[in-house]
Amino acid sequence: MKSPILAAVWADWQAAMQRGDADLARQRVERFWQEQHQRGGGPLVEMVPVAPHRQGAALLAGTSASASFYVTFLWRDGVFTNQRTAQAFNGAITGAEQPLQVRLLAPVRQFNTQVLSPLGRTGIRYYSVVLPADSRMSYQYAAGAQPAEGNRQALRAWMREHTIVDPLNPTSWPSAPVESLQRLPAYAALRPLSVLQVPEAEKPLRSATVEPAAKASAVTALGRWSRHRIKSEVLGNTRDVWLYQMPALANHVQNKNAPPSQATRVWVVLDGEQWETQWSVQRALERLHAEQPEQSVVAVLVGNVDRGAELPPNEKFAQFMAHELGAWIQAQVPAASRRAQDWTISGVSYGGLASTWLAFRFPERFGNVLSLSGSYWWVPEEEESGPSNPDAGQPHDDWLTRQIAAAPRKPIRLYIDAGRLESGVDGEAGILDNNRRLRDVLRAKGYPFTYHESLGGHDAMVWQDALESGFRHFLVETASPSP
Numbered sequence: 484m485k486s487p488i489l490a491a492v493w494a495d496w497q498a499a500m501q502r503g504d505a506d507l508a509r510q511r512v513e514r515f516w517q518e519q520h521q522r523g524g525g526p527l528v529e530m531v532p533v534a535p536h537r538q539g540a541a542l543l544a545g546t547s548a549s550a551s552f553y554v555t556f557l558w559r560d561g562v563f564t565n566q567r568t569a570q571a572f573n574g575a576i577t578g579a580e581q582p583l584q585v586r587l588l589a590p591v592r593q594f595n596t597q598v599l600s601p602l603g604r605t606g607i608r609y610y611s612v613v614l615p616a617d618s619r620m621s622y623q624y625a626a627g628a629q630p631a632e633g634n635r636q637a638l639r640a641w642m643r644e645h646t647i648v649d650p651l652n653p654t655s656w657p658s659a660p661v662e663s664l665q666r667l668p669a670y671a672a673l674r675p676l677s678v679l680q681v682p683e684a685e686k687p688l689r690s691a692t693v694e695p696a697a698k699a700s701a702v703t704a705l706g707r708w709s710r711h712r713i714k715s716e717v718l719g720n721t722r723d724v725w726l727y728q729m730p731a732l733a734n735h736v737q738n739k740n741a742p743p744s745q746a747t748r749v750w751v752v753l754d755g756e757q758w759e760t761q762w763s764v765q766r767a768l769e770r771l772h773a774e775q776p777e778q779s780v781v782a783v784l785v786g787n788v789d790r791g792a793e794l795p796p797n798e799k800f801a802q803f804m805a806h807e808l809g810a811w812i813q814a815q816v817p818a819a820s821r822r823a824q825d826w827t828i829s830g831v832s833y834g835g836l837a838s839t840w841l842a843f844r845f846p847e848r849f850g851n852v853l854s855l856s857g858s859y860w861w862v863p864e865e866e867e868s869g870p871s872n873p874d875a876g877q878p879h880d881d882w883l884t885r886q887i888a889a890a891p892r893k894p895i896r897l898y899i900d901a902g903r904l905e906s907g908v909d910g911e912a913g914i915l916d917n918n919r920r921l922r923d924v925l926r927a928k929g930y931p932f933t934y935h936e937s938l939g940g941h942d943a944m945v946w947q948d949a950l951e952s953g954f955r956h957f958l959v960e961t962a963s964p965s966p
Contacts, residue, residue, distance in 0.1 A: 525652030621676035755784030763947030823850035
């Protein structure tokens with residue numbers, strides 16, 4: 484037993500049952516739930532009292548006992564705290580007729596999809612992990628009649644069907660989309676995520692989850708969204724693209740002869756349909772506008788057609804982005820800057836990889852790269868079965884990093900962010916390792932860059948904060964080589 488509090492509950496319950504006092508055993512469990520509710524609900528968080536590896540809990544790379552917490556994810560059998568959570572089961576749970584299974588869905592490879600174990604017959608289910616004091620993450624549960632074992636594809640389908648928020652956690656994300664996005668049909672398809680924030684974090688997330696409602700609503704709906712369909716001749720397809728323009732741009736948009744100091748900066752964001760249905764890009768611009776009202780910025784959110792084929796380095800997609808989309812943006816926003824240093828391309832995961840590749844391939848168009856949890860492990864199919872490259876950190880890994888290392892330095896600046904909880908498992912490199920190798924290459928080549936490790940995993944809730952920090956960096960700071 485990893486959690487000291489849960490271990491005490493288990494010991495008291497067993498002692499009561501051994502004396503034949505089932506009522507006392509039930510009272511002890513009920514007292515635990517009352518105390519957990521007073522602690523705020525959600526996962527049970529306790530300071531690690533001794534070296535965690537001696538206790539047998541899962542310990543992530545880089546986690547030290549002196550600044551670590553036991554985080555125990557909890558489930559209470561038979562209890563739903565609201566009707567929405569109960570309805571999410573769609574009748575899949577029928578009490579004692581079928582055995583129940585609860586799995587943790589988290590943006591951390593080491594414990595994603597782990598099963599919460601029953602604590603005897605207490606009605607408590609739990610899974611414990613050791614996390615650094617500054618960890619933050621979103622998570623969900625998959626809960627329902629126990630699926631058949633041995634079929635991974637069927638398990639994935641079962642988890643998708645039975646995904647819900649933590650019914651014991653009152654905090655979810657996104658908790659309240661901005662007014663202008665509530666009208667978008669796509670928002671109805673979003674599934675909220677439960678939020679874990681371990682104590683003693685460096686700073687709170689800039690999300691509606693942790694901001695007072697009055698503050699969160701005070702800066703909404705300042706700009707204007709517009710949705711467009713763009714046809715690509717080079718790719719032979721059509722995709723959605725969204726523009727978000729701040730009010731100041733209305734008087735500025737027709738001034739195509741604006742001097743460089745007044746030209747509109749362009750922020751291109753990949754995976755547009757994901758950011759369009761959440762408030763992160765909009766709120767980032769509105770917050771920056773409040774700080775620097777003289778800055779003129781337009782955000783261009785680029786939707787996907789075939790994400791897996793287009794975002795990993797793809798010459799045709801690069802041609803589309805640099806030439807076709809670039810020309811379309813200039814036509815839509817005549818005041819858009821012609822200088823590459825005023826164009827930022829950003830993305831997460833595959834999108835981070837794509838952003839770096841696009842700027843590396845066309846530095847005359849994209850002068851700034853904002854990459855979050857970039858998938859720099861990627862290699863072309865023809866290399867996957869080839870001989871190992873001794874200069875790469877892992878066999879066949881880091882194709883784009885190797886291209887950057889081998890080529891002359893390009894006139895681009897980069898802001899690279901990866902999650903501290905994105906380390907590898909079972910001796911394999913993780914996204915954090917791949918990003919650190921890219922950092923080392925950028926330093927060796929003399930690129931102007933900033934490298935940062937966020938406080939979570941492969942997590943949209945963390946990305947929304949890092950996205951704003953990265954774009955602010957290009958607006959108000961001069962990038963320089965990181966130590």
